[in-house]
Amino acid sequence: MEKKKIMTIFGTRPEAIKMAPIIKEIEKDVRFESCVVVTAQHREMLDQVLETFAIKTDYDLNIMTPNQTLAAITSRSIALLDDVFDQVKPDMVLVHGDTTTTFAAALTAFYHQIPIGHVEAGLRTYDKYSPFPEEMNRQMTDALADLYFAPTSLSRDNLLKANYDASQIYVTGNSAIDALAYTVTPEFSHEALKNSEAKKILITMHRRENLGQNMMQVFRAINQILDNHANIEIIFPMHKNPKIRALISTHLKPSSRLHLIEPLDVFEFHNLAKRSDLILTDSGGIQEEAPSLGVPVLVLRESTERPEGVAAGTLKVVGTFEEDVVSAVDGLLSDPVAYEKMATAQNPYGDGKTSERIVSIIARYFDSTVEILPEFSDKTNPNRKGNPDEKKLVD
Numbered sequence: 398m399e400k401k402k403i404m405t406i407f408g409t410r411p412e413a414i415k416m417a418p419i420i421k422e423i424e425k426d427v428r429f430e431s432c433v434v435v436t437a438q439h440r441e442m443l444d445q446v447l448e449t450f451a452i453k454t455d456y457d458l459n460i461m462t463p464n465q466t467l468a469a470i471t472s473r474s475i476a477l478l479d480d481v482f483d484q485v486k487p488d489m490v491l492v493h494g495d496t497t498t499t500f501a502a503a504l505t506a507f508y509h510q511i512p513i514g515h516v517e518a519g520l521r522t523y524d525k526y527s528p529f530p531e532e533m534n535r536q537m538t539d540a541l542a543d544l545y546f547a548p549t550s551l552s553r554d555n556l557l558k559a560n561y562d563a564s565q566i567y568v569t570g571n572s573a574i575d576a577l578a579y580t581v582t583p584e585f586s587h588e589a590l591k592n593s594e595a596k597k598i599l600i601t602m603h604r605r606e607n608l609g610q611n612m613m614q615v616f617r618a619i620n621q622i623l624d625n626h627a628n629i630e631i632i633f634p635m636h637k638n639p640k641i642r643a644l645i646s647t648h649l650k651p652s653s654r655l656h657l658i659e660p661l662d663v664f665e666f667h668n669l670a671k672r673s674d675l676i677l678t679d680s681g682g683i684q685e686e687a688p689s690l691g692v693p694v695l696v697l698r699e700s701t702e703r704p705e706g707v708a709a710g711t712l713k714v715v716g717t718f719e720e721d722v723v724s725a726v727d728g729l730l731s732d733p734v735a736y737e738k739m740a741t742a743q744n745p746y747g748d749g750k751t752s753e754r755i756v757s758i759i760a761r762y763f764d765s766t767v768e769i770l771p772e773f774s775d776k777t778n779p780n781r782k783g784n785p786d787e788k789k790l791v792d
């Protein structure tokens with residue numbers, strides 16, 4: 398097969414973490430030439446990941462501005478990617494998930510009639526405004542894609558329901574699990590873990606739909622939790638968004654047991670998460686990682702596009718009401734049986750071979766004689782009955 402030019406495009410921290418193992422796999426495959434393009438919709442938080450995984454970028458569009466609008470991210474990305482496509486002429490573009498970079502890159506690739514592979518395709522809440530704008534970003538990206546790398550059988554089912562062609566959809570697992578193999582280590586220490594007697598709660602919050610009232614309520618819940626329990630410490634790596642920082646400084650009561658820290662690089666975050674007793678988050682990626690880390694997660698959202706983790710038992714969706722958050726934390730920390738059940742659930746999101754699988758599927762796209770790995774077999778699809786026959790992809 399003639400060497401094919403595969404362009405990966407991403408812009409934010411989570412996309413970078415989940416694309417990194419795929420880029421590594423493309424780089425070591427002689428059938429491909431890798432071209433890495435970042436919009437840098439995130440700056441510092443993206444650079445942390447690029448450094449941890451030693452990823453060299455070929456094009457850095459550097460679009461981020463403070464308090465950027467969705468329209469600005471979209472229009473700046475499209476205008477700059479247009480030129481990059483003219484220069485590089487890739488054979489395939491890979492985008493990830495549901496950020497505005499993802500949608501803008503897919504749309505521009507479509508304008509250039511370049512095949513699009515959508516990594517982490519098929520996640521859905523079916524609620525246009527939650528998460529906002531991610532639900533529509535992923536639906537619109539799926540509408541433009543040519544290859545769908547669905548992480549689970551549930552995400553495959555979502556794509557089939559939308560009438561996408563089954564022959565273009567592959568259940569691959571989630572490359573978030575591959576990334577953990579690069580980061581999690583038995584040797585790790587951090588200043589915030591110093592008090593070994595205290596229980597550690599790790600919190601992250603950043604979703605646009607949670608800005609305002611929802612975050613205020615959660616922050617009041619944190620104040621209550623710290624007041625009620627002398628043996629709890631809270632570690633809060635704060636997103637760089639200035640709107641979130643303003644809410645934190647106005648609504649969180651200072652405490653020596655509240656560690657407000659800068660975003661952690663992904664090596665530190667994964668290791669610190671693994672050593673936490675409980676995670677409170679509205680993040681998508683952390684919901685996928687937690688079952689592998691063996692840490693229960695209370696999801697600070699009204700709904701999740703990751704019901705596999707709820708079915709597996711690691712995630713509980715608690716919303717953002719102050720009293721709901723307080724009672725969910727109290728309930729879990731005072732019930733060792735319920736806690737243990739959440740902490741020992743099986744990971745429904747991947748087996749660590751997602752990147753290898755995806756790269757073999759890309760090779761098959763260009764050469765139908767190429768053998769590809771069997772699909773990721775997930776057993777926790779809530780819609781699944783009995784023991785269905787897995788589609789085997791090896792000829």
Ligand code: UD1
Pocket residue numbers: 409410411438439440441442443461462463464465467470495496497498529530531603604605637638639
């Ligand atoms: C973005 C994605 C969201 C993803 C999240 C991961 C969109 C619309 N949103 O949301 O899907 O879950 O990233 O974290 O695509 N900032 C910095 N430095 C950084 C990063 C952000 O200063 O490294 C500040 C800037 O002021 C920026 C603001 O945060 O304008 C918001 O960033 P943006 O990418 O627009 O939105 P997120 O909420 O991060």
Ligand code: UDP
Pocket residue numbers: 410411414601603634635659660661662663664666667679680681682683686
């Ligand atoms: N993460 C990180 N440092 C932090 C917080 C999170 O490296 O301080 C990682 C986390 O392990 C996960 C990803 O960032 O892989 C999640 O990113 P985020 O919550 O920003 O976005 P989402 O997944 O919600 O799109």
